[in-house]
Amino acid sequence: MAxxxxxxxxxxxxxxxxxxxxxxxxxxxxxxxxxxxxLARRLPPPPQTEEQTTVDVQRRNLLVVxxxxxxxxxxxxxxxxxxxxxxxxxxxxxSKVALKxxxxxxxxxxxxxxxxxxxxxxxxxxxxxxxxxTDQHVVSIQNDxxxxxxxxxxxxxxxxxAYNELRExxxxxxxxxxxxxLTEDQQNQINDLYPQRISEAEPKNYGGQ
Amino acid sequence: MGKFNKGGKKEMPALNxxxxxxxxxxxxxxxxxxxxxxxETLMVRMKLPTASExxxxxxxxxxxxxxxxxxxxxxxxxxxxMQLNDRFAQVSEIQDYIAQEKASMNEADQPLMTVSIKxxxxxxxQYITDVKQALRQAYALKISYSARQxxxx
Numbered sequence: 617m618a619x620x621x622x623x624x625x626x627x628x629x630x631x632x633x634x635x636x637x638x639x640x641x642x643x644x645x646x647x648x649x650x651x652x653x654x655l656a657r658r659l660p661p662p663p664q665t666e667e668q669t670t671v672d673v674q675r676r677n678l679l680v681v682x683x684x685x686x687x688x689x690x691x692x693x694x695x696x697x698x699x700x701x702x703x704x705x706x707x708x709x710x711s712k713v714a715l716k717x718x719x720x721x722x723x724x725x726x727x728x729x730x731x732x733x734x735x736x737x738x739x740x741x742x743x744x745x746x747x748x749x750t751d752q753h754v755v756s757i758q759n760d761x762x763x764x765x766x767x768x769x770x771x772x773x774x775x776x777x778a779y780n781e782l783r784e785x786x787x788x789x790x791x792x793x794x795x796x797x798l799t800e801d802q803q804n805q806i807n808d809l810y811p812q813r814i815s816e817a818e819p820k821n822y823g824g825q
Numbered sequence: 826m827g828k829f830n831k832g833g834k835k836e837m838p839a840l841n842x843x844x845x846x847x848x849x850x851x852x853x854x855x856x857x858x859x860x861x862x863x864x865e866t867l868m869v870r871m872k873l874p875t876a877s878e879x880x881x882x883x884x885x886x887x888x889x890x891x892x893x894x895x896x897x898x899x900x901x902x903x904x905x906x907m908q909l910n911d912r913f914a915q916v917s918e919i920q921d922y923i924a925q926e927k928a929s930m931n932e933a934d935q936p937l938m939t940v941s942i943k944x945x946x947x948x949x950x951q952y953i954t955d956v957k958q959a960l961r962q963a964y965a966l967k968i969s970y971s972a973r974q975x976x977x978x
Contacts, residue, residue, distance in 0.1 A: 660966075
């Protein structure tokens with residue numbers, strides 16, 4: 617008598633969908649789409665003595681950025697003053713010079729103007745060599761106590777963007793590649809060429825409480 | 826001709842749902858990749874500002890978070906509050922918090938610690954400046970203003 621092979625019933629996998637829904641629900645509940653990006657800054661170390669809180673800077677070496685309680689920005693140095701009423705104008709729409717262009721002009725001082733920071737020749741190692749840079753320049757950002765954080769970030773963003781663009785241009789000029797493609801040492805060289813000399817002061821409380 | 830005649834009622838075959846778990850796993854993997862495990866419940870409401878020059882925070886294990894904003898529970902008012910770990914704190918408690926976080930890291934990693942300030946965009950700068958001064962006193966000098974990538978309005 618021929619024996620028919622018994623067919624083994626296949627495993628019932630219909631509960632697989634339930635398990636996967638459970639896992640999905642678990643992950644939806646415990647996780648969040650958090651942003652992990654930010655504007656990286658460095659704070660200066662705390663002043664050790666009273667003398668360190670004030671430093672003398674020559675007028676020509678100073679670019680002052682003031683933000684008031686109405687979130688308006690004023691940029692001034694020996695060359696002139698510019699007013700911006702909101703973040704759009706900071707970026708350079710309309711007839712106003714963009715904040716980043718003013719900062720770049722201030723840091724580079726290609727025309728060796730008397731009203732812009734002093735240029736001194738410094739050696740940065742190969743392949744940059746000896747280049748005149750404004751090593752005493754200071755960009756001072758000052759805000760009122762009731763300025764909104766949003767405007768502060770916008771101003772910081774534009775100043776950092778100016779330095780990033782300068783570094784990018786430096787990388788292209790001396791290394792023929794983009795700044796991100798440089799090695800760590802080359803990036804440090806470019807950072808020494810264009811250091812971020814930004815000073816932030818205590819906010820003044822003119823607007824009252 | 827009779828061979829093709831199927832006796833018996835015709836039944837519509839049920840929809841083959843054996844691929845349902847595959848689809849669900851695909852969605853699950855998407856969520857696993859794009860999101861982060863929330864380590865603490867948010868007690869403050871934060872609308873982060875946008876900036877174009879943002880950089881990603883590397884090494885999330887070396888990052889300490891400070892959340893600043895109006896509280897989520899409206900009965901606590903709309904004044905700016907700061908959340909450290911899982912409770913509200915004052916600016917004066919920042920130094921202890923930083924020291925605590927530093928102590929829980931390796932010796933080698935301590936100078937690389939970054940403090941990520943996540944503040945609501947309507948916060949007044951006085952508060953942020955107080956926080957920054959406290960961070961300076963605590964020698965937590967690497968900071969990052971948390972912001973979304975984008976053109977700032």
